[in-house]
Amino acid sequence: MNVLLIGGGGREHAIAWKITQSEHLDHLYIAPGNAGTSALGKNIPLNADHFDEVRDFVLESEIDLVIVGPEAPLVEGLADKFKAAPELGDVLFFGPGQAGAMLEGSKDWAKAFMKRHKIPTALSETFTKDTIAQGKDYLATRKPPFVLKADGLAAGKGVLIIEDLAEAQEALSEMLEDEKFGSASSKVVVEDFLSGIELSVFVITDGNSYKILPEAKDYKRIGEGDTGLNTGGMGSISPVPFADETFMQKVEQEIIRPTIHGLKAENIPYCGFIFFGLISVQGDPYVIEYNVRMGDPEAESVIPRIKSDLLELIKAAAEGQLKDKSVEFEPQYAAAVMMVSGGYPGAYEKGKVMSGFDDVEKSILFHAGTKQAGKETVTSGGRVIAITSLAESMQEALKQSYENCEKISFEGSYYRKDLGKDLEKYS
Numbered sequence: 001m002n003v004l005l006i007g008g009g010g011r012e013h014a015i016a017w018k019i020t021q022s023e024h025l026d027h028l029y030i031a032p033g034n035a036g037t038s039a040l041g042k043n044i045p046l047n048a049d050h051f052d053e054v055r056d057f058v059l060e061s062e063i064d065l066v067i068v069g070p071e072a073p074l075v076e077g078l079a080d081k082f083k084a085a086p087e088l089g090d091v092l093f094f095g096p097g098q099a100g101a102m103l104e105g106s107k108d109w110a111k112a113f114m115k116r117h118k119i120p121t122a123l124s125e126t127f128t129k130d131t132i133a134q135g136k137d138y139l140a141t142r143k144p145p146f147v148l149k150a151d152g153l154a155a156g157k158g159v160l161i162i163e164d165l166a167e168a169q170e171a172l173s174e175m176l177e178d179e180k181f182g183s184a185s186s187k188v189v190v191e192d193f194l195s196g197i198e199l200s201v202f203v204i205t206d207g208n209s210y211k212i213l214p215e216a217k218d219y220k221r222i223g224e225g226d227t228g229l230n231t232g233g234m235g236s237i238s239p240v241p242f243a244d245e246t247f248m249q250k251v252e253q254e255i256i257r258p259t260i261h262g263l264k265a266e267n268i269p270y271c272g273f274i275f276f277g278l279i280s281v282q283g284d285p286y287v288i289e290y291n292v293r294m295g296d297p298e299a300e301s302v303i304p305r306i307k308s309d310l311l312e313l314i315k316a317a318a319e320g321q322l323k324d325k326s327v328e329f330e331p332q333y334a335a336a337v338m339m340v341s342g343g344y345p346g347a348y349e350k351g352k353v354m355s356g357f358d359d360v361e362k363s364i365l366f367h368a369g370t371k372q373a374g375k376e377t378v379t380s381g382g383r384v385i386a387i388t389s390l391a392e393s394m395q396e397a398l399k400q401s402y403e404n405c406e407k408i409s410f411e412g413s414y415y416r417k418d419l420g421k422d423l424e425k426y427s
């Protein structure tokens, strides 16, 4: 089959890497892709925000299946436009419609959904410009730290965690009145702070049936010891040592099943990945957030651990036939270390020439922010490249990735050297 994969980060490189191993694949196109995906298929400069461009390309290139990597086109309703176009009748589409994408597109909607279906999550209230005063009063009734979340998509920057009440009240005003996050903060969810350890759990679903994929731990902060600014993710490890069978059973019973049933009960068709951003509070899972896609950089450790044919699973999900499939995992540990540009997540320079790819041994390279410039591969983003290794233990997998990080070079490169340290006490 011919596949169009939308996106151009490390997640999409990992998806492309996996599906090119499938006997079902004929041609793969990636829009826009990166220097890594260009070795696996053809990169296409398509703008996924322009439905007409996507439709024309799909028809011209006889695409059989469209896979959407990032959330934005889904929240914008690409799946709905696709399904409404009669000329695209036979083309399979993997990714939820706008209604399902609300799980990520609106934190207020997601919180209300969880309340309706009794899914464990932090207690919260939502406020708007008209209810700022009530919001400030509400904050005064809660215990610090205070968690303020912009309702809409804010590129991972829409969550503030503030210790001081007056500061939190001020921040609420700024978000609502001054539109600190643009229209994303026209509503703000004020949430209780949960103390625990986070992990990411993934399913693939056709809306009826679901398969749980390997879970992962993501490292969000730029600095070692989880300090400094939030980033898109500095690396990931899968499996997660504290996510034992008992914990994962709770996740399935209390969170995954009610989510899938809830969507179905509300007549929301859902075909795609669901990413459950969870926190374990003394062994009990709570939902911090939903995403309607694979995580990045979680995909770079999760996908190499999927033994089954991912393209076959995605196709079955898009056809509504997932029930008959099974998913097998690689029992080994996978560790993905993200190398980033100097200055990231603040301002950074692009266009740095990269070298050392040929010296890398026993790791998989997933390009995130790279592009081809003539014969050179150059940096083109903050998160540049993930180095993933598989081994019998987490420590060995990390060691292998770190050895290869030493071999890849570009001016200003940085990576965290402490991944997995927080998990050692569990493994």
Ligand code: AMP
Pocket (backbone or CB within 6 Å): 122, 147, 149, 156, 158, 159, 191, 192, 193, 194, 195, 198, 220, 277, 288, 289
């Ligand atoms: P989100 O964008 O919802 O993933 O939030 C970003 C980060 O903020 C999460 O990964 C958590 O580390 C933190 N966070 C969000 N909500 C809470 C909460 N209720 N309690 C503690 N930490 C939270």
Ligand code: GLY
Pocket (backbone or CB within 6 Å): 218, 232, 233, 291, 294, 295, 296, 297, 298
């Ligand atoms: N790694 C977190 C995310 O993909 O949103």
